[in-house]
Amino acid sequence: MKKAKYYLLLILTVVMSGCDDFLEKNPPSKPSENTFWKQKSDLDMALTACYGTMTKFDHGYFSFGMPQWDSFVDNCRSVEEGITFDVFQGNIDPSTAGIIQDVYKGAYVGITRMNLFLYQLDKYENTDLSEYDRHFSKGQVLFLRAFYYSFLYRCYGDVPLIVEPLDLETQYQPKVEAAKILEQIYTDLNDAVDLLPDNTYLELPGRVTKGAALALKTRMMLYDAYNKDGKADIEKMRNVLTVAEQIKGYRLCDDFESIFQGTAQETNPEIIFSTKYLAPNNWHKSDLWFGAWLRCAPLTHFVEEFEFKDGTPFSKENSLYNPENPVENRDPRLDMSAFYQQLKIGDVEQPVTGDLPTKYGLKKFVTRDKTQYPIGYNTRSDQDWVHFRYAEILLAIAEAENEVNGPTQKVYNAINDIRARKGIEMPPLPAGLSQVQMREKIRHERRIELAFEGHRYFDLKRWRIIGEIMNNFDEPTLPLYKSVFEDRFYLWPIPQSEIDKNNGVLVQNPNYK
Numbered sequence: 405m406k407k408a409k410y411y412l413l414l415i416l417t418v419v420m421s422g423c424d425d426f427l428e429k430n431p432p433s434k435p436s437e438n439t440f441w442k443q444k445s446d447l448d449m450a451l452t453a454c455y456g457t458m459t460k461f462d463h464g465y466f467s468f469g470m471p472q473w474d475s476f477v478d479n480c481r482s483v484e485e486g487i488t489f490d491v492f493q494g495n496i497d498p499s500t501a502g503i504i505q506d507v508y509k510g511a512y513v514g515i516t517r518m519n520l521f522l523y524q525l526d527k528y529e530n531t532d533l534s535e536y537d538r539h540f541s542k543g544q545v546l547f548l549r550a551f552y553y554s555f556l557y558r559c560y561g562d563v564p565l566i567v568e569p570l571d572l573e574t575q576y577q578p579k580v581e582a583a584k585i586l587e588q589i590y591t592d593l594n595d596a597v598d599l600l601p602d603n604t605y606l607e608l609p610g611r612v613t614k615g616a617a618l619a620l621k622t623r624m625m626l627y628d629a630y631n632k633d634g635k636a637d638i639e640k641m642r643n644v645l646t647v648a649e650q651i652k653g654y655r656l657c658d659d660f661e662s663i664f665q666g667t668a669q670e671t672n673p674e675i676i677f678s679t680k681y682l683a684p685n686n687w688h689k690s691d692l693w694f695g696a697w698l699r700c701a702p703l704t705h706f707v708e709e710f711e712f713k714d715g716t717p718f719s720k721e722n723s724l725y726n727p728e729n730p731v732e733n734r735d736p737r738l739d740m741s742a743f744y745q746q747l748k749i750g751d752v753e754q755p756v757t758g759d760l761p762t763k764y765g766l767k768k769f770v771t772r773d774k775t776q777y778p779i780g781y782n783t784r785s786d787q788d789w790v791h792f793r794y795a796e797i798l799l800a801i802a803e804a805e806n807e808v809n810g811p812t813q814k815v816y817n818a819i820n821d822i823r824a825r826k827g828i829e830m831p832p833l834p835a836g837l838s839q840v841q842m843r844e845k846i847r848h849e850r851r852i853e854l855a856f857e858g859h860r861y862f863d864l865k866r867w868r869i870i871g872e873i874m875n876n877f878d879e880p881t882l883p884l885y886k887s888v889f890e891d892r893f894y895l896w897p898i899p900q901s902e903i904d905k906n907n908g909v910l911v912q913n914p915n916y917k
Contacts, residue, residue: 441524444532447541450521454545455610457514458679458789459686463487465507466514466555467679467789468688470858471700471766472503477870478877479851479860480700481762481885492874494888498900498916505899507559511552512566518549520569543599544612547620550592551791554624557585558862561895561913576909579898586628593621604653605675615651616677619792622648622800627866629804634868636807644804651676654794658826661740664769669788676792687784695747695770696779698758700856702742703879707764709851710738715831736828741768741855754779762881768856795822795853803846811842819849865894892916 440446463469475482475492482489487502496504522545525538549567556563564577565584596617603613622644629640655673662668669675681687693699711717712724713733719725724733731739743765747754755778756765770779771787802818816833823830833845850863864870874887892915903910 441528443530444537447521447525447528447533450524451541451544454514454517454521454548455679457517457548458551459681459688463503463506464688464690464789465503465510466552467791468681468690468769468785468787469693470789471694471769471856473858473861474856475700476861477864477887478703478873479706479855480702480766481879481882482700491893492887494890494893496893496896498897498903498912500897504896505901507555508563508896508899508902511556514552515549515566516569518545518552519567521545522549523569539599540601540611543596543617546592546596546599547612547617550589550596550617550620553585553589553592554620557582557589557624558627558865559896560898561585563898564910576907578909579911586624589624590621593617593624597621602652604673605677606671606673609670610680612677615654616792618647618651619676619797622651622797623792626800626803627862629807630866630868632868638808641804641807644800645808648797648800648804651794651797654797656794656798656821656825660737660825660827661772663790663793664787665772666787669790674794675788675790676794676797678788678790680788681786683784683786687786688789689783689785690769690787691771691779691783691785692781694766696755696757698756698760698765700766701758701760701762702764702766704762704764704881705877705879706851706855707738707742707762709848710735711830713830735830735852737852737855739767741766743767762879766856790857796859798822799846799850799853803843803850806839806842806846810839811837815842815846819846822849822853870894 441450458467463472465472471480472482472488474480475488477492482492490496490500490502491504522542525542525545528538561582562579563582563585565580565588566577567588570577596612597614600612600614600617601608604615605611605613607613625640625644625647629637629644631637654676657663657672657674659668663672663674669678707730708718711734712722713735714724716722716724718734720727726732729744731742731744745760745763747756747765747767747770749770749772754770758765769787771785798818798821802815805812805818806815820832822828823832833842837845847863847867851860854860861870864873871889871891874889877887879885895913897913897916898910900912903912
């Protein structure tokens with residue numbers, strides 16, 4: 405069962421917020437910093453609040469709203485002008501509202517909370533905190549800080565590096581070069597690996613463990629393993645293999661859909677780390693957003709990436725193609741990830757109020773629990789958001805091994821294991837593929853397996869092919885739905901509002917003057 409102790413967010417306004425009433429500096433209902441941090445239970449509450457940052461942003465960019473990242477590219481259509489649509493269209497400047505401002509500000513809200521916790525933990529001297537608990541707490545928060553910096557590094561590049569609480573004298577911080585941000589991410593993760601227990605997520609549900617720190621490190625090393633010409637750095641790829649293969653105790657789940665479904669997540673051997681939710685107090689809107697409102701509607705361009713069940717590429721000329729139901733006879737992950745024309749759970753049709761221009765909707769994260777229906781404004785979804793799972797690690801191993809040694813048996817095993825998952829049972833890859841052919845197969849498999857989990861945008865950027873893909877993008881059902889990508893968009897601008905209030909210390913990224 406989900407445990408509510410992971411979701412207590414009481415400290416959210418206790419430690420980080422200022423006082424609303426200047427006449428009463430420390431009202432009895434809100435402990436001050438002088439009365440807090442006095443016993444282990446205070447630290448436990450503050451640690452819970454650190455995790456709580458991942459659940460609290462309105463648009464869920466760091467958790468349940470992650471499918472929106474796929475709307476920047478060729479997986480799904482954004483219907484939120486001013487939130488993600490501007491990025492797709494190339495309307496990006498320092499004053500652009502929506503995700504470009506929200507990710508920057510949200511990441512630093514999280515980092516601020518992590519820094520305060522680490523500062524207070526270092527000062528804490530009471531004997532009710534064991535050495536194990538001190539190390540475990542510190543390792544978890546170092547991971548969370550690295551998690552937020554991973555978004556800043558990949559989206560903005562050079563940003564302020566803040567690793568301790570700020571005061572009036574230090575509040576204005578300049579940018580540092582992106583390489584130093586990446587170095588700090590690795591430092592935090594290496595320290596976390598040393599501090600965290602070597603338990604699986606099933607053994608310590610809701611908590612960061614060593615496997616999660618290694619998984620984030622693997623993701624960041626893979627992101628950094630390509631040169632600006634899109635060519636892999638072989639030594640960096642070797643290091644990816646070294647780190648990824650240290651992740652032990654996880655396996656592919658036999659039921660693909662259960663990875664994303666409520667109570668089934670509690671016993672899932674594939675999940676390495678997730679953001680926990682538990683309705684009615686800690687919930688999100690993914691069923692409403694993605695199932696009913698179609699906030700991210702899959703594109704035909706994405707749907708046609710799925711093979712037929714016999715492993716042949718999609719073609720309308722194939723005898724397996726059914727124009728009345730294009731999902732039929734396809735890779736089963738298509739039917740598990742998207743619906744055609746009408747969302748059905750079992751035999752029950754669910755209300756879809758959003759526009760269906762491509763005739764497809766997002767199904768992957770919609771709850772299969774029929775007690776939740778019909779979906780509406782009052783729906784309180786509580787599927788956990790899975791940040792890291794073992795399939796991603798296998799795909800990273802396959803990608804790195806192929807770049808280092810070519811399409812070895814290790815590569816085949818990693819990809820074929822994913823395709824052979826019970827309920828998927830897609831044919832194995834053909835023997836005798838070249839390195840280039842295998843590279844394309846791996847990229848195909850990442851797009852299919854990890855769809856709407858927030859990877860596609862960053863994948864196209866690290867492979868340095870996002871401009872080629874998006875500037876030649878064509879969606880037959882939406883002839884006017886066009887994307888623009890310029891090289892300067894590899895890094896987003898620092899929000900102008902942050903520049904304005906930073907007393908001239910913070911300067912804008914190049915090409916956005």
